[in-house]
Amino acid sequence: MAVLVLLGVGLSVPGGEATRGCSGARVTGWRPEGRMTAELARYGNDNARHDDWTGGDGTRSVRLPDGRTLWLFADTFLDQVFDAGGHHSRRPDPVWVRNAALVMSEDGRFERTLLGGTESRPAALFGGTATADGREVWRWPVQAVVERRRPGAPEKVVRVLLWQREAGSAPWIFGVPRATEVATFSLPGLRLEGITTLDRPRHTDPERRVLYGTSALTRGRWTYVFGADEGSVEGKASRAHVARVPRGELDDPEAWRYWSGSPGAGPSGGGWRSDPAGSEPILVGRTAQRGATGTYTVARHGAGWLLLTMDAGAPDGGGITDVVSYWACSPTGPWRGPHRVAKPPLPEGAGRLGAVPYNPQAHPEFSGPGEGGGGDGLLLSYDVNVLGTDTGAIQRNVALYRPRFLRLDIGPAEAP
Numbered sequence: 086m087a088v089l090v091l092l093g094v095g096l097s098v099p100g101g102e103a104t105r106g107c108s109g110a111r112v113t114g115w116r117p118e119g120r121m122t123a124e125l126a127r128y129g130n131d132n133a134r135h136d137d138w139t140g141g142d143g144t145r146s147v148r149l150p151d152g153r154t155l156w157l158f159a160d161t162f163l164d165q166v167f168d169a170g171g172h173h174s175r176r177p178d179p180v181w182v183r184n185a186a187l188v189m190s191e192d193g194r195f196e197r198t199l200l201g202g203t204e205s206r207p208a209a210l211f212g213g214t215a216t217a218d219g220r221e222v223w224r225w226p227v228q229a230v231v232e233r234r235r236p237g238a239p240e241k242v243v244r245v246l247l248w249q250r251e252a253g254s255a256p257w258i259f260g261v262p263r264a265t266e267v268a269t270f271s272l273p274g275l276r277l278e279g280i281t282t283l284d285r286p287r288h289t290d291p292e293r294r295v296l297y298g299t300s301a302l303t304r305g306r307w308t309y310v311f312g313a314d315e316g317s318v319e320g321k322a323s324r325a326h327v328a329r330v331p332r333g334e335l336d337d338p339e340a341w342r343y344w345s346g347s348p349g350a351g352p353s354g355g356g357w358r359s360d361p362a363g364s365e366p367i368l369v370g371r372t373a374q375r376g377a378t379g380t381y382t383v384a385r386h387g388a389g390w391l392l393l394t395m396d397a398g399a400p401d402g403g404g405i406t407d408v409v410s411y412w413a414c415s416p417t418g419p420w421r422g423p424h425r426v427a428k429p430p431l432p433e434g435a436g437r438l439g440a441v442p443y444n445p446q447a448h449p450e451f452s453g454p455g456e457g458g459g460g461d462g463l464l465l466s467y468d469v470n471v472l473g474t475d476t477g478a479i480q481r482n483v484a485l486y487r488p489r490f491l492r493l494d495i496g497p498a499e500a501p
Contacts, residue, residue: 106387106388107387107388107389107414108387108388108389108497108498109389109412109421109497109498110386110387110389110391110410110412110495110496110497110498111410111412111422111424111495111496111497111498112393112410112424112426112427112493112494112495112496113494113495113496114493114494115426115427115462115465115491115492115493115494116462116491116492117430117489117490117491117492118464118490118491118492119490121451121464121466121490122488122489122490124193124194124195125195125487125488126173126483126484126487127195128187128195129166129483129487130166130168130173130483132165132166134198135163135164135165135180136163136180136198136200136204136207137163137197137198138158138161138162138163138185138187138195138198139162139163139164139165139166139175139179139483140161140162140175140479140483140486140487141158141159141160141161141162141185141486141487141488142158142159142160142443142444142468142469142470142486142488143157143158143159143160143184143225143226143227143380143444143468144156144157144158144444144446144466144468144488145157145226145227145228145229145446146189146448146450146451147228147229147230147231147243147450148231148450149231149243149272149273150231150241150272150273151191151272151273152191153188153189153190153191154188154189154450155186155187155188155189155229155243155270155275156186156187156188156189156195157184157186157226157227157229157245158184158185158186158187158226159183159184159225159226160181160182160183160184160225161181161182161183161184161185162175162179162180162181162486163179163180163181163182163185163198163200163207164176164179164180164181165179166483172482173482173483173484174480174481174482174483175479175480175483176480177477177480179480180207182200182201182207182208182209182210183209183211183213183223183224183225184209184210184211184223184224184225184226185198185199185200185209185210186198186199186210186226186275187199188275199275209223209224210226210277211224211226211245211247211268211277211280212224216251216252220251220252220253221251221252222249222250222251222252222263223249223250223251223260224247224248224249224250224266224280225247225248225250226245226246226247226268227245227246227247227248227298227299228246228298228299228300228301228310229243229244229245229246229301230243230244230301230303230308230335231243231244231272232244232303232308232332232333232335233332233333234333235333235334236331236332236333236334237333238333240272241272242269242270242271242272242278243269243270243272243275244267244268244269244270244335244336245267245268245269245270246265246266246267246297246298246301246310246335247265247266247267247268247280247298248262248264248265248266248296248298249262249263249264249265249266249282250262250263251263253291256318256319257291257318259318261291262286262291262294262296262315263285264282264283264284264285264286264296265282265283265284265285265296265297265298265312266280266281266282266283267280267281267283267335267336268280268281269281269336281336281338282338283297283336283338283341284297284338284341284361286361286362287362288362291315292314292315292316292318293314293315293324294314294315295312295313295314295324295326295361295364296312296313296379297310297311297312297326297328298310298311298312299311299312299313299379299380299381299382300381300382300383300446300447302383302384302385302416303332304385304416306331306332307329307330307331307332308329308330308331308332308335309327309328309329309383309416310327310328310329310330310335310341311325311326311327311381311383311416312325312326312327312328313325313326313377313378313379313380313381314326314366314379315379316379316397317377317378317379317397317398318379320397320398320405321374321397321398322369322370322374322375322376322377322378322397322398323376323377323378323379323397324366325366325367325369325376325377325381325420326343326344326364326365326366326367327343327344327367327416327417328341328342328343328344328361328364329341329342329344329357329416330342339359341359341361342357342358342359343357343358343359343360343361343363343364344356344357344364344365344367344416344417345357345358345363345364345365346365367416367417367418367420368418368419368420369381369392369394369411369418369420369422370411370420370422370423374398375396375397375398375399375400375423376394376397376398376411376420377392377394377397377411378394378395378397378443380394380443380444380446381393381394381445382394382445382446382447382465383416383447384447384449384463385449386412386495388414389412389413389414390412390413390414390415390416391410391411391412391447391495392410392411392412392413392420392422393408393409393410393426393445393447393465394408394409394410394411394445395407395408395409395442395443395444395445396408396409396423405441405442405443406428406429406441406442407425407426407427407428408426408427408428408429408442408445408465408467409422409423409424409425409426410422410423410424410426411423411424412424412498421498424498426493427491427493429442429445429467429489429491430489431469432469432482432484432485432489434482435469435471435484435485438471438473438475438478438485439471439472439473439474439475439478440469440470440471440472440473440478440485441469441470441471441472442467442468442469442489443467443468443469443470444466444467444468445465445466445467446465446466446467447463447464447465448463448464448465448466449463449464451464452464461492462492462493462494462495463492463493463495464490464491464492464493465490465491465492465493466488466489466490467488467489467490467491468488469484469485469486469487469488469489470485470486471485471486
């Protein structure tokens with residue numbers, strides 16, 4: 086089946102979201118980005134403080150108006166790093182928190198870690214709670230955007246989307262989804278002002294609960310927020326979803342509108358609707374069985390959209406090791422692909438320990454001239470963790486639980 090590529094014209098899609106001049110895009114080459122990987126390692130290995138970041142995952146970033154960059158992480162190790170002739174390790178039981186943030190200077194140097202708690206008793210930046218029966222409830226930050234505090238207001242703030250999860254049993258070893266929230270930070274001081282619940286999905290099956298924020302992009306008067314259900318928890322593809330919010334209103338649940346399918350279709354009538362329960366998946370790929378994981382990323386490329394994900398549901402069983410891309414002329418799709426991107430390289434010896442790459446995330450603010458990846462190419466991070474039985478390996482080798490980076494060259498899509 087050929088992939089249709091239209092050059093110089095907008096592709097007709099449901100909902101009227103396509104832009105003129107859209108053409109297909111795919112990754113035409115890649116190379117390791119050693120400078121960013123090394124800078125994060127420099128900061129993590131620095132023992133000037135023992136209450137700062139030594140490793141984490143969930144890697145996302147947002148450029149601030151003054152040129153700094155705020156980096157957001159989920160489960161984060163703190164404490165001391167030991168250097169034995171260039172081999173860096175943590176203590177077997179290091180301090181860790183459910184989330185943290187790093188501040189990078191305008192010249193690209195990581196400077197400090199943002200946490201809750203105190204210097205002697207650090208805690209997560211976004212604090213958690215517990216269920217009535219005592220199970221942990223935590224928050225993982227996902228994508229953030231800078232927007233005006235209110236439409237037309239001169240003051241800007243940072244909105245950080247959060248996934249609230251609670252402890253569960255297998256297959257929910259990484260938590261049962263509970264809610265999508267948004268936190269607000271002041272600028273330039275980065276003071277956490279509060280957290281607002283946006284949606285608490287009501288589906289009784291946790292696999293079908295949709296959380297939003299794996300990616301978020303502002304285009305025109307809208308911020309498009311991408312999400313997914315938990316279909317990939319057992320190796321299948323997740324169902325991707327998208328919502329849109331007027332700029333300056335990301336923290337207002339009443340302002341959110343969820344894509345509910347082609348206008349006139351389905352029981353909801355389709356289009357953009359206020360009820361998140363009526364949201365319909367956007368098909369990523371040719372079938373529902375192969376597509377995105379729950380932590381895909383979306384970037385702009387010219388007039389089009391580029392989605393990058395681990396290859397969920399790949400027929401050869403290699404999906405957990407390969408990054409693929411899809412493209413569309415509209416955030417609602419149709420998304421065409423997959424196109425193979427890369428098999429992200431792991432630290433030396435990581436494969437035999439059961440280490441895997443996951444959570445590829447685009448960082449277009451580091452991509453040089455041109456929206457979404459001209460110049461030096463699109464910067465892509467990916468996380469690394471050990472899923473085998475030797476979980477202590479990530480303490481003996483700090484590189485086994487730190488993000489790494491690639492540079493991607495983007496070109497036109499071609500029919501396979």
